[in-house]
Amino acid sequence: MFDVIIIGAGPAGLSTAIEAQKAGLHSIVIEKGSIVNSIQHFPAEMSFFSTPELLEIGGLPFTSSAMRPTRAEGLEYYMRVADFYKLQLNLFETVVSVCKQENIFLVQTNKSDYQSKAVVAATGYYDNPNILGIPGENLPKVSHYYDEPFAFYQQNVAVIGGKNSAAIAALELFRHGAKVTLIHRKEKLSDGIKYWILPDIENRIKEGSVKTYFSTKVCEIREKELLLENDGGERLTIPNDFVFALTGYHPNMDFLQNMGVEMNPETVEPKCDPNTFETNVAGLYVAGSIVAGKNNNKIFIENGRLHGKAIVGSILKR
Numbered sequence: 001m002f003d004v005i006i007i008g009a010g011p012a013g014l015s016t017a018i019e020a021q022k023a024g025l026h027s028i029v030i031e032k033g034s035i036v037n038s039i040q041h042f043p044a045e046m047s048f049f050s051t052p053e054l055l056e057i058g059g060l061p062f063t064s065s066a067m068r069p070t071r072a073e074g075l076e077y078y079m080r081v082a083d084f085y086k087l088q089l090n091l092f093e094t095v096v097s098v099c100k101q102e103n104i105f106l107v108q109t110n111k112s113d114y115q116s117k118a119v120v121a122a123t124g125y126y127d128n129p130n131i132l133g134i135p136g137e138n139l140p141k142v143s144h145y146y147d148e149p150f151a152f153y154q155q156n157v158a159v160i161g162g163k164n165s166a167a168i169a170a171l172e173l174f175r176h177g178a179k180v181t182l183i184h185r186k187e188k189l190s191d192g193i194k195y196w197i198l199p200d201i202e203n204r205i206k207e208g209s210v211k212t213y214f215s216t217k218v219c220e221i222r223e224k225e226l227l228l229e230n231d232g233g234e235r236l237t238i239p240n241d242f243v244f245a246l247t248g249y250h251p252n253m254d255f256l257q258n259m260g261v262e263m264n265p266e267t268v269e270p271k272c273d274p275n276t277f278e279t280n281v282a283g284l285y286v287a288g289s290i291v292a293g294k295n296n297n298k299i300f301i302e303n304g305r306l307h308g309k310a311i312v313g314s315i316l317k318r
């Protein structure tokens, strides 16, 4: 019997586990992949947008020689923190259901069953890409995740999206010899693009290095071309070898919904106390980016890492 089971070993889950351990609670983190699994799947050469101190958890300093640490530095840091606190992590184990009987939670995974007095869902959003829902989206040349540019040298690559991930992918692909087309359904790039990325992508668009279609949707992905349609209803086809559909991600709320957690129907934000992150199901908490539902630009590592302290404070009071 655990005092608290934390689902997900991202920054929010790890920081909650540290707070639980500091408070003397018997806890475990169950993670379906590796430690900080989402960050493991970020683009290989990426740098964080945040400066290192804003990514720290457990009060341990995160040092980097650069203003913005790299993904590799982030991975090393979170592993060292987990080692330092000797957190109990069950990695490569997936939680498949949670149910509550009397006041005890039964957590079922693909390997075992557990019981706990409280559960924290810190499952993030990165596993679930927003699907375009168009013909050809399942072709093997289409990916909703961008990793690195080298394989796409001299290839016709389409990047769909208009936010940071799309801008960064388009720039990297262009700089490594791909023929890049950026396609965005809105009339301009997102205002949320970081100030150090925006002038670069805008200038590459202006000079024609990254051919861009604004106010345009992809209607169909075919083996060797894409069918596009602009807001005026005009259609055209462009040659295409590979597609990166970087149109965002959303959290999987299935098991919270099955537990009776109420959601905002539009944003799928789980109903929770803003001070303790306890949902309407007593003893069931949410932590990290899942708290914002689909609005995953509202909660990220910088602020999601702070949820654990409030959650553990509430568990102790219960």
Ligand SMILES: Cc1cc2nc3c(=O)[nH]c(=O)nc-3n(C[C@H](O)[C@H](O)[C@H](O)COP(=O)(O)OP(=O)(O)OC[C@H]3O[C@@H](n4cnc5c(N)ncnc54)[C@H](O)[C@@H]3O)c2cc1C
Binding pocket: 007, 008, 009, 010, 011, 012, 013, 030, 031, 032, 033, 034, 035, 036, 037, 038, 039, 042, 043, 046, 047, 048, 049, 050, 093, 094, 095, 096, 122, 123, 124, 125, 126, 127, 165, 287, 288, 289, 290, 299, 300, 301, 302, 303, 304
């Ligand atoms: C390219 C990129 C760059 C970013 N840069 C920054 C930045 O510079 N600064 C910043 O603050 N934020 C940044 N973010 C956002 C940030 O990464 C996320 O907000 C953050 O990872 C959310 O943390 P989390 O712990 O809530 O979720 P996650 O880190 O996504 O962790 C959730 C974990 O739950 C696990 N999980 C899911 N379902 C189950 C299950 N059923 N059973 C067991 N485990 C499960 C997942 O495998 C995952 O490891 C960036 C995001 C991207 C995509």
